[in-house]
Amino acid sequence: MANIKQKPFSDEARWITIYPAYLNSKKTKKEGRRIPASKAVLNPTCQEIYEIFNFEGLKTKVEKNKFYSREADREEESRGRVRVQLKNDDGTFANEKFKSRESLMLHAAQLIPQLKTRNSSGTPAASSSQPQQSGGKKKKK
Helix, strand or coil, X not given: XXXXXXXXXXXXXXXXXXXXXXXXXXXXXXXXXXXXXXXXXXXXXXXXXHHHHHHCCCCEEEECCCCCCCCCCCCHHHCCEEEECCECCCCCECXXXXXXXXXXXXXXXXXXXXXXXXXXXXXXXXXXXXXXXXXHHHHHC
């Protein structure tokens, strides 16, 4: 047997990291937002980001106990990060649709508001506006 070492299928340490703060419209550039505020999302979670990338067929991993270094508060909502495989070991893109970290972040920010979790329950502000929406539902009947 020769000294041939096989590389693991994909080294997770080489995957890109996306923190929810990168996509948060409440954050400034200094606080860590990495996409334009006009395209950012209000308080995204790592679970929502994971769902988008998983739906696209990308290899993803959620690391719930990690904190973004620029995050001032250590609350439950701001915890976590998502690791995503952008490129395969041979250097080809894992998904031809996404050729950069920015394209991944913009895509996630575009789809997060359309998630069922955002439309149904979501934040306390959304639950307080539900009675107003129920009036619209009665009109449809």
